[in-house]
Amino acid sequence: MEVNYEQMLEHSNRNAHYIKSEIGRKSSSVLNWKENSKKWSVLEVLDHLTKVYELYEPNFKSVIEQSPESNGESSPMQRTLLGRLSIYSQKPKGQKVRFKMNTFSFFQPENHDKLEDAIQTYLDKKEYFNELIKSARKKNLAGRKIPTALGEKVKFYIPECFQFLLAHEDRHLVQIQNILKAAK
Numbered sequence: 001m002e003v004n005y006e007q008m009l010e011h012s013n014r015n016a017h018y019i020k021s022e023i024g025r026k027s028s029s030v031l032n033w034k035e036n037s038k039k040w041s042v043l044e045v046l047d048h049l050t051k052v053y054e055l056y057e058p059n060f061k062s063v064i065e066q067s068p069e070s071n072g073e074s075s076p077m078q079r080t081l082l083g084r085l086s087i088y089s090q091k092p093k094g095q096k097v098r099f100k101m102n103t104f105s106f107f108q109p110e111n112h113d114k115l116e117d118a119i120q121t122y123l124d125k126k127e128y129f130n131e132l133i134k135s136a137r138k139k140n141l142a143g144r145k146i147p148t149a150l151g152e153k154v155k156f157y158i159p160e161c162f163q164f165l166l167a168h169e170d171r172h173l174v175q176i177q178n179i180l181k182a183a184k
Helices: 005-023 028-032 042-066 081-090 118-136 158-183
Strands: 145-148 151-157
Touching: 005 042, 005 118, 005 158, 028 042, 042 118, 042 145, 042 158, 081 151, 081 158, 118 158, 145 158, 151 158
Parallel strands: none
Antiparallel strands: 145 151
């Protein structure tokens, strides 16, 4: 299987479009609504996604910038065992999240009182993520890995990490849709 950056970019753009067109039109009270104190609001979910992008961006940028230009040939998709498992565990099955998980403390959302710009901040990070995908498709990234949130010892290949982040985002878009259904 070859790396398909175009497919990743389309996937990423669909997610951004959903947030911009559907979430951007919701009232502040809906966006801040929480089922209970242990659950997140829509804005808190977006803040969490922003924090995830912030952690991965510098690593993507550094490796992509330091990689040689591609000779125009598509690279085979390289995967790690943990990467495959992580993508599978994050990817929702239809409108259901496969496995419930708690996040790391450094990915916890901010106090929702400070989240008035959460949608635009997320969209800005998403735009930069898309630029990284565009840059990656021009580079030879064979064998290039970046650390995950688990630290330097656990690394994913660049395209695999893009897929992981998209699967993670899909998981949270299902969460957002469920919040919005419950908030009605």
